[in-house]
Amino acid sequence: MALHDQIMKGLLDGAILGLISQGETYGYEILERLIDNDFPEINDGSIYPVLLRLNKKGYVTTRMVKSDNGGPKRKYYSITDSGMTELVIFKKKWIALNNGISNLMRSVEDVK
Template identity: 80%
Template structure:
């Protein structure tokens, strides 16, 4: 797996946990909110494996809700206490990493 793909995978996990922490939501709504916030490379195919992984790790819980318009049931996601702890760690690490990368990229830019 390319470095870029590995970075996106880790960032997507944190971004999705962050969105779910704001309130119960479902897959399509998560996709739309990521796109609205200009998160790069968001596709249906990239979101659902992350949601499954977060569920298996116990970071989110799910419930199925019958559709109002007679369509298929929709799976809703809620963050768990374990998920909130993981999100707290992610945010702390993100702040540290972001600061370090910004400092490094500024010094690289100065060298040109």
């Protein structure tokens, strides 16, 4: 896996945990919110493996909800206490990393 892919994978985990921490939500809504917030290179095929991984780690819980219009059931995700702890750790690391990268990039001349 390329470095870029590894970075995106880690960022997507934190971004999705952050969205779920704002309230119970489902996969397609998460995808829409990521797109609305200009998260790069995102599609539905990339979020569902993350949701499964977060669930297996115990960071989120799920519940199935029957559709109001007779459609298929929808899986809703909620953050757990351990998920909140992980999100706090992610946020602290992100702030430090973002500050460091921003400092470095200020000193780099425009790349052509």
